[in-house]
Amino acid sequence: MKKRILHIIYSLETGGAEESLVKLVTNDNLNIHIILMLTNGGILLDRIKKRNIKSYCLNLRKNFIFSPYYFIKILKIISQEEIQIIHSWMYSSDVIASLVGFLLNKKIIWCVRNTTLKLGSASITSIISRLISIPFSYIFPLKIIYCSESAKNCHERIGYNKRISKKISNGIDCEIFKPLKKRTLKLQPIKIGMAARFNKQKNHLLLLETIKEIQNHKINKSQVKFYLAGRNINRENLKSIYKGNFDEISPYITFLGELSDMAVFYNSVDFSLVCSTYGEAFPNVIAESMACGTPCISTNIGDAKIIIGKYGFLLNSFNKQELSAIILKIIRFDPGKFLKLSQDAQKSVESKYSLNKMIKNYQKIYSLIK
Numbered sequence: 001m002k003k004r005i006l007h008i009i010y011s012l013e014t015g016g017a018e019e020s021l022v023k024l025v026t027n028d029n030l031n032i033h034i035i036l037m038l039t040n041g042g043i044l045l046d047r048i049k050k051r052n053i054k055s056y057c058l059n060l061r062k063n064f065i066f067s068p069y070y071f072i073k074i075l076k077i078i079s080q081e082e083i084q085i086i087h088s089w090m091y092s093s094d095v096i097a098s099l100v101g102f103l104l105n106k107k108i109i110w111c112v113r114n115t116t117l118k119l120g121s122a123s124i125t126s127i128i129s130r131l132i133s134i135p136f137s138y139i140f141p142l143k144i145i146y147c148s149e150s151a152k153n154c155h156e157r158i159g160y161n162k163r164i165s166k167k168i169s170n171g172i173d174c175e176i177f178k179p180l181k182k183r184t185l186k187l188q189p190i191k192i193g194m195a196a197r198f199n200k201q202k203n204h205l206l207l208l209e210t211i212k213e214i215q216n217h218k219i220n221k222s223q224v225k226f227y228l229a230g231r232n233i234n235r236e237n238l239k240s241i242y243k244g245n246f247d248e249i250s251p252y253i254t255f256l257g258e259l260s261d262m263a264v265f266y267n268s269v270d271f272s273l274v275c276s277t278y279g280e281a282f283p284n285v286i287a288e289s290m291a292c293g294t295p296c297i298s299t300n301i302g303d304a305k306i307i308i309g310k311y312g313f314l315l316n317s318f319n320k321q322e323l324s325a326i327i328l329k330i331i332r333f334d335p336g337k338f339l340k341l342s343q344d345a346q347k348s349v350e351s352k353y354s355l356n357k358m359i360k361n362y363q364k365i366y367s368l369i370k
Contacts, residue, residue, distance in 0.1 A: 192271050
């Protein structure tokens with residue numbers, strides 16, 4: 001018999017948790033899924049509407065997340081929809097799910113999607129909710145699902161209940177993210193792509209300083225080009241964070257802005273770059289790129305080391321000299337070795353992080369809850 005599952009999430013704006021939730025509810029045919037968004041709907045809402053998945057949007061303001069009025073509304077929705085399992089995504093949703101689930105005697109699952117929180121970047125609500133969730137984790141949820149080993153370890157270190165931990169990695173749709181043609185490495189220019197919104201966490205400054213560093217090594221724009229995609233990625237924003245002469249490094253950069261078809265982007269570059277400094281648990285960019293046969297260069301953030309394995313390049317620091325050394329190496333990369341690296345990267349993701357594997361893992365969790 002199908003279980004009725006209510007997913008509580010802050011919104012359906014673009015993000016790793018939001019993407020995973022939408023993939024889950026649109027591909028799991030063994031259960032009935034309903035989504036409750038605490039704030040606005042978001043850009044991903046259309047995808048669930050097209051699949052006739054029921055959703056509610058509370059449109060509450062940040063300061064009113066724990067308002068009694070909205071708690072009553074959530075309680076009514078749970079009763080009206082005859083919900084059996086409440087599945088919450090991220091900290092504030094975990095706290096809310098715990099309280100309403102307790103009042104209505106419902107089964108509760110938490111999803112934890114990040115590692116560290118940084119003051120000034122994370123909201124006060126998120127920080128307070130995570131602190132509250134430490135004692136709550138021993139009382140309310142039946143399972144805490146982490147999207148990565150790093151997220152699991154991080155939260156268990158600060159006191160989350162270890163006995164109910166479960167890791168389910170993000171799933172990549174390998175029917176969408178796949179090589180669109182045989183991958184070859186043209187000798188020059190080497191094309192390096194970076195898909196990341198404009199945010200301090202994504203550390204575009206490291207890239208800009210690295211471009212200056214490789215310029216000092218007499219590498220010119222005919223040898224390497226950087227293609228930058230993401231929300232608010234433009235010349236003005238990147239110039240605002242760079243202390244040097246931006247005009248000297250800008251010829252190396254092509255600004256693409258926010259893109260809708262990331263598979264095409266990953267297929268259009270030779271290597272993908274991730275420079276993030278904190279907060280990432282399972283960097284989807286890495287797995288999606290590799291699924292397209294595009295090897296990655298990444299800082300050692302979240303599960304990057306586990307995902308990349310032997311099929312890419314990992315930085316041991318946030319150091320422009322180390323990153324520039326890797327770029328100098330790939331400029332001279334052997335095309336035959338690149339082809340094997342590309343194929344191995346693609347096979348690795350397909351075998352370990354397929355969407356089908358993620359769906360089955362969630363279905364197994366749901367099936368065990370009586």
